[in-house]
Amino acid sequence: MTAGRACVVHGAGDLRVEERDPAGPGPGEVEIAVAYGGICGSDLHYYHRGAVGDFTVREPMVLGHEVAGHVAALGAGVPGPATGVPVAIHPATPCDECRECREGRRNVCARSRYLGSAAHFPHVEGGFTRRLVVPAAQVRVLPPGLALDRAVLAEPLSVAVHAVRRAGDVQGKRVLVTGAGPIGCLVVAVLRHAGAVEVVVSDLLPEPLKVAELVGATSTVRAGRPDDPAWPADVDVAIEASGAPAGLATCVARVRRGGTVVLLGLLPPGETGFPGNVVVTREIVLKGAFRFDTEFDDALSLLAGGLPVDPVVTHRFPLAEALTAFGTAGDRTVASKVLLDFTTP
Structure with missing residues (x-):
């Protein structure tokens, strides 16, 4: 039975x-x-x-x-x-x-x-x-x-669709995604579908970054190597998908003045420190992205349409x-x- x-x-x-x-x-x-x-x-x-x-x-x-x-x-x-x-x-x-x-x-x-x-x-x-x-x-x-x-x-893809929509119009934009887990990689696919011209993905490990490349990342960088020349400067949008405080700090540091940071990964319980003065002096927009609603139906359509x-x-x-x-x-x-x-x- x-x-x-x-x-x-x-x-x-x-x-x-x-x-x-x-x-x-x-x-x-x-x-x-x-x-x-x-x-x-x-x-x-x-x-x-x-x-x-x-x-x-x-x-x-x-x-x-x-x-x-x-x-x-x-x-x-x-x-x-x-x-x-x-x-x-x-x-x-x-x-x-x-x-x-x-x-x-x-x-x-x-x-x-x-x-x-x-x-x-x-x-x-x-x-x-x-x-x-x-x-x-x-x-x-x-x-x-x-x-x-x-x-x-469809469910995790809906999360990614919602996060990208929270970022606003990404057509022609340069985007940094911190974290190449399943959600981060799905965010990459949605970003490319939405017209982002450059999508850089960071992660501590090489294996998740390989998956990110397969779904559309234009370049990748190891998170534990801050001096790597592959790190982008002044991206238009940064999406934090790792759930790590260091990922949030990286997003704030790498986004351009007046740019947007979307917090998608759930951070550890309690307070998380981050460079707040940079947010103030550069007028960076911080947005949270939690779950989804009607994006579920859109995700099914994207999957049926062959999203890679x-x-x-x-x-x-x-x-x-x-x-x-x-x-x-x-x-x-x-x-x-x-x-x-x-x-x-």
Whole structure:
């Protein structure tokens, strides 16, 4: 019996593949037979630290918010899509009542519920399960021809699309991206698609930089080599995708006067020092970028249109090998995006 198997975190360092009784869809809900799930940095934090920022695991929780699969069943009152149709799942359910939701900024809704998140208690169960039940509004039918193992990138690609839009018009601009993890590399692909003429990517390791080159980086530089002549000066935009304080400092130092810095990577908990006087005297614009909203549909269209992001996916493991998959995903010298395959026993 494998129908109810799921990848569940019980606390720091305690990840288990265990049976979960799949509940059928209620009114307004859709049951999904999950095919693929992408391991995100937040999933790794929950596994290694038992927390993401201030969100601590207080009960066993199914991980995962990057998922795609097929419709398995419809709850009462749901007209479609039909059973068997391939779909991707938007992981957020905003309240649609708060000021932010009314102003069209549903991605920063404080009451939003997100798949595989410990932000609320009881926690919101995630998508690393063979059977997932979600509100019908979260289900997106895939564009024709878009494969499930490519559609699973829609969630992280949406994050990248939102971050680039926060930067403004990048047509013809020079951009620095600090951090060549999966999100940073997807940012590169979106930047090039949006017309950025130069995209320089920095990282501590050579392996992620190779992936960045494959998805469109015009040049790369090692973050631990400040004297490297490859470092750009006076870029128009800098996007911080590493989540490291040093990355933020680099963005502020390298962006031109009056330029824009987008903070995308989540920094360590607590206060982070950075060269604030440089921000003041150069009138640098700092913007945060958190999750996404309607960009999910745009990401699916980009994927269907052939956006060159396939090199970001480096490994696939069956659900039964979840521990190995998480171990691989945490090793940046060998892996970028790691997928869990729920279609195999």
